[in-house]
Amino acid sequence: MVPVTFFLALGAVLFCIGLYGVLTRRHLVVVLVCIELMLNSVNINLVAFSSIGPFANITGQVFSLFIFTVAAAEAAVGLAILIALYRNRESIDVIKQDIMRW
Amino acid sequence: MTPQLIFFLILAVMAIACAVLVISLKKISHRIIAMAFCFFAIAGLYFLLRAEFIGIVQIIVYVGALSILFIFGMMMTDHRNVTFVPDRKRGHKILSFLGVGTLLGLMLYGISTLDFPVNEAQGGTGEEIGIQLYGHYVIAVQGVGILLLAALVGAVVLARKEAE
Numbered sequence: 001m002v003p004v005t006f007f008l009a010l011g012a013v014l015f016c017i018g019l020y021g022v023l024t025r026r027h028l029v030v031v032l033v034c035i036e037l038m039l040n041s042v043n044i045n046l047v048a049f050s051s052i053g054p055f056a057n058i059t060g061q062v063f064s065l066f067i068f069t070v071a072a073a074e075a076a077v078g079l080a081i082l083i084a085l086y087r088n089r090e091s092i093d094v095i096k097q098d099i100m101r102w
Numbered sequence: 103m104t105p106q107l108i109f110f111l112i113l114a115v116m117a118i119a120c121a122v123l124v125i126s127l128k129k130i131s132h133r134i135i136a137m138a139f140c141f142f143a144i145a146g147l148y149f150l151l152r153a154e155f156i157g158i159v160q161i162i163v164y165v166g167a168l169s170i171l172f173i174f175g176m177m178m179t180d181h182r183n184v185t186f187v188p189d190r191k192r193g194h195k196i197l198s199f200l201g202v203g204t205l206l207g208l209m210l211y212g213i214s215t216l217d218f219p220v221n222e223a224q225g226g227t228g229e230e231i232g233i234q235l236y237g238h239y240v241i242a243v244q245g246v247g248i249l250l251l252a253a254l255v256g257a258v259v260l261a262r263k264e265a266e
Contacts, residue, residue: 001104001106001220001221001222001223002104002106002107002110002150002220003218003220004218004220004221005213005214005216005218006110006114007147007151008213008216009210009213010114010117010118010147012206012209012210012213013118013206014117014118014121015209016202016203016205016206016209017118017121017122017124017125018121019202019205020125020198020199020202021124021125023198023201023202024125024194024195024198024199025125027130028179029130029134029172029175029176029179030124030125030130030133032172032175033124033133033134033137033172034124034125036137036141036164036168037121037124037137037140040140040141040144040164043144043156043160044144044147047147047148047151047153047156048151050153050226051151051152051153051223051224051225051226052151052220052221052222052223052224053218053221054218054219054221056221056224058226058230058231058234059234061153061155061156061226061231062231062234062235062239064156065156065159065231065235066242066246068159068160068163069246069249069250070246070249071163071168072163072167072168072250072253073249073250073252073253074253075168075171075172076171076253076254076257077253077256077257077260079171079172079174079175079257079261080256080257080258080260080261081260082175082179083175083178083179083260083261084260084261086178086179086180087263091180092179092180
């Protein structure tokens with residue numbers, strides 16, 4: 001069977017790709033997509049520990065289900081905010097959304 | 103090379119390649135397709151870990167629902183130009199690349215020092231997950247239900263046109 005560290009390394013790589021995308025991309029939809037990538041890399045870690053970890057247990061899969069629901073709620077509210085922003089400010093450039101900036 | 107390792111390598115390379123495509127492709131719709139394929143590869147990894155229920159939920163929620171949601175979000179906004187002018191300062195990209203690379207290096211170093219025994223995959227059926235969900239975590243399930251309801255109402259209120 002595959003060692004659990006391989007899954008941890010894959011999760012770390014995906015998390016860092018998502019983080020880089022959030023920090024550098026300027027399209028708001030792409031930023032949301034990258035946040036979903038980061039949440040998914042956390043799920044990989046949870047399911048890997050739940051299945052082949054040293055103390056394999058079903059609890060990790062239960063927690064990953066909770067993360068699924070939180071990610072779905074976050075995406076729905078995020079896209080609603082995005083549509084409202086686009087209607088009011090005519091742009092989905094991250095840099096232009098600075099009305100609450102100090 | 104066991105068959106599991108070969109399948110793991112194929113799926114991991116597919117997931118990482120699609121994740122890189124998400125932040126490097128030109129068109130926004132292509133990026134969302136790449137995201138769907140990345141989530142599909144991750145669902146394959148869950149099947150490899152014998153977590154079939156989570157894999158099916160991943161395909162339904164992420165590959166099915168979230169991709170369509172993002173495509174609708176893309177269609178309702180300006181999707182023709184992905185690159186904006188003027189571009190961000192070069193220092194910003196280099197600095198974030200260095201920061202993220204340092205984080206990745208530290209995490210990979212930490213992972214490489216771990217020493218876990220190699221176990222056989224023991225899957226979780228939907229029945230076990232359901233018993234845990236409605237036994238030990240029943241209050242959390244209620245909380246998540248309220249969260250979903252609040253997100254539904256909030257999304258409708260936010261995306262609706264403001265009433266005069």
